[in-house]
Amino acid sequence: MGIIEKIKEIEAEMARTQKNKATEYHLGQLKAKIAKLRTQLLEPPKGSSGGGEGFEVTKFGHGRVALIGFPSVGKSTLLTMLTGTHSEAASYEFTTLTCIPGIIHYNDTKIQLLDLPGIIEGASEGKGRGRQVIAVAKSSDIVLMVLDASKSEGHRQILTKELEAVGLRLNKRPPQIYFKKKKTGGISFNSTLPLTHVDEKLCYQILHEYKIHNAEILFREDATVDDLIDVIEGNRKYMKCVYVYNKIDVIGIDDVDRLARQPNSVVISCNLKLNLDRLLARMWDEMGLVRVYTKPQGQQPDFGDPVVLSADRGGCTVEDFCNHIHRSLVKDVKYVLVWGISARHYPQHCGLSHNLRDEDVVQIVKKKEKEEGGRGRFKSHSNAPARISDREKKAPLKT
Ligand SMILES: Nc1nc2c(ncn2[C@@H]2O[C@H](COP(=O)(O)OP(=O)(O)OP(=O)(O)O)[C@@H](O)[C@H]2O)c(=O)[nH]1
Ligand SMILES: [Mg+2]
Incomplete structure (x- = not known):
C-alpha cells in the first residue's frame, strides 16, 4: 500500500x-x-535531487514572495501588473506551467515575486504540479494567497489545508x-x-x-x-500569508466590504487596477524588512542605497549590519552612531548588539578613528539627517 x-x-x-x-x-x-x-x-525519492524541472529560480533581491492560488484566479495578471514582467494570462485553467519570476521595486528595495502554476485540492499529495509549487512557496519569505472574490470562500480553507499538510503554517507562531x-x-x-x-x-x-x-x-x-x-x-515552517481577493470588479460592494474586513486580507482588481498600492504596502509591511542607511563621517547619509536586513533572515543588529557590508568589519568597529527610531537620542552610541529599525541611519566609528567633531555626541546633533527629523515630527519617539 x-x-x-x-x-x-x-x-x-x-x-x-x-x-x-x-x-x-x-x-x-x-x-x-x-x-x-x-x-x-x-x-524526495532516493536518487533524485528533489525539486522539479523549470521550478528552480535563483534567489534575487531582498526578499521573495510566492503567488499561490487555484487556476485562473489572476496570478499571472497580477505579476504582470506589479513587475512589468510578462507572464501569459488567459481565461483557461493552467495557463502557467512553470515558475516565472519578476522584480518589484518598492521602498528602495527589490523584491522577487514568483508566479506559479495554479494548485488544486490534493496538491500536497502530488496532484498537478502541487508538490513543486509548494516547495517553491516554502523557499519564499511570505505567501500571497490569490483568491477569486467571485468564487466560493471554501477555496481559502482548501488551500490552507493543502499547505498545512506539507508542514507550512500560515500566520501562526510556533x-x-x-x-x-x-x-x-x-x-x-x-x-x-x-x-x-x-x-x-x-x-x-x-x-x-x-x-x-x-x-x-x-x-x-x-x-x-x-x-x-x-x-x-520539528520541520514546520511558519510563514506570513496575505489573502488577496482578486476580481472585485465582478462582485457587489457588500461582498467587497465583507472580504476586506477579514483578517490578513486585501481586496484588489487587476483589471481595474484597484487597490494594488495597498497590496504592495501590506506585502512590504509583512516582510518586516529593515532599511539601514550608512552615513560616512562628515557627510550626508546615502539615502539612495540602503543595507537591507531582516529579522527572519540573518537578524537586524548592528553586528548583522556590519557583516552585511564586509565580514572583516566587525572586529574594527569601536561603536556606531545611530539616528532613527531605534535610537533613544540623536545620535545614540551603540554597540554591536543594538537592534536596528527600519530607516535608521548608522555611522560606523572604527577603533583607531576619531569620532566626528571631537566630542561629537553634542556637536553632531545638527548633523541629524533631515529625513529622520521629518519623520520624527509625525511619530514622536518613545523613550
Ligand atoms: N474580471 C476580472 N478578471 C480578471 C482580473 N484579473 C485577471 N482576470 C482574468 O482572469 C483570467 C485568468 O487570469 P490569469 O492571470 O491567467 O490567472 P492565473 O491565476 O495565472 O491562472 P493559471 O496560470 O491558469 O493558474 C484571465 O482571463 C484574466 O483576464 C480582474 O481583476 N477582474
Ligand atoms: Mg498563470
Whole structure:
C-alpha cells in the first residue's frame, strides 16, 4: 500500500471515530501516524535531487514572495501588473506551467515575486504540479494567497489545508512548547499552566508513537495535540500569508466590504487596477524588512542605497549590519552612531548588539578613528539627517 493510501485510510478511520474523552488518546495517536506519513511523503525519492524541472529560480533581491492560488484566479495578471514582467494570462485553467519570476521595486528595495502554476485540492499529495509549487512557496519569505472574490470562500480553507499538510503554517507562531530529546532519564512532563487539550498520558502515547522514550517536555501554553506533533516533527515552517481577493470588479460592494474586513486580507482588481498600492504596502509591511542607511563621517547619509536586513533572515543588529557590508568589519568597529527610531537620542552610541529599525541611519566609528567633531555626541546633533527629523515630527519617539 502506498503512503497516500495509508493516509487516506487513517483519515477515514478518524472520520468514523466519535470525538469524546474515551477516544481522545486513540485520535491523538492517529494524528501522529498521519504526521509521520506526511513527512515521509515529503522526502524526495532516493536518487533524485528533489525539486522539479523549470521550478528552480535563483534567489534575487531582498526578499521573495510566492503567488499561490487555484487556476485562473489572476496570478499571472497580477505579476504582470506589479513587475512589468510578462507572464501569459488567459481565461483557461493552467495557463502557467512553470515558475516565472519578476522584480518589484518598492521602498528602495527589490523584491522577487514568483508566479506559479495554479494548485488544486490534493496538491500536497502530488496532484498537478502541487508538490513543486509548494516547495517553491516554502523557499519564499511570505505567501500571497490569490483568491477569486467571485468564487466560493471554501477555496481559502482548501488551500490552507493543502499547505498545512506539507508542514507550512500560515500566520501562526510556533507553539510555546519546550522539547528536548535525551539519552536517558525517561520522560519528564511539565507545564506552566493548566492544560485542557493534552494530558501526560496522551503526551506519552504520542512520544511513544515516535519511539521517543527519553525527553524533556514543558508546555508554556495550553497547546493542542497538533501543536505537540508540530514540535516533535520539528520541520514546520511558519510563514506570513496575505489573502488577496482578486476580481472585485465582478462582485457587489457588500461582498467587497465583507472580504476586506477579514483578517490578513486585501481586496484588489487587476483589471481595474484597484487597490494594488495597498497590496504592495501590506506585502512590504509583512516582510518586516529593515532599511539601514550608512552615513560616512562628515557627510550626508546615502539615502539612495540602503543595507537591507531582516529579522527572519540573518537578524537586524548592528553586528548583522556590519557583516552585511564586509565580514572583516566587525572586529574594527569601536561603536556606531545611530539616528532613527531605534535610537533613544540623536545620535545614540551603540554597540554591536543594538537592534536596528527600519530607516535608521548608522555611522560606523572604527577603533583607531576619531569620532566626528571631537566630542561629537553634542556637536553632531545638527548633523541629524533631515529625513529622520521629518519623520520624527509625525511619530514622536518613545523613550
Ligand atoms: N474580471 C476580472 N478578471 C480578471 C482580473 N484579473 C485577471 N482576470 C482574468 O482572469 C483570467 C485568468 O487570469 P490569469 O492571470 O491567467 O490567472 P492565473 O491565476 O495565472 O491562472 P493559471 O496560470 O491558469 O493558474 C484571465 O482571463 C484574466 O483576464 C480582474 O481583476 N477582474
Ligand atoms: Mg498563470
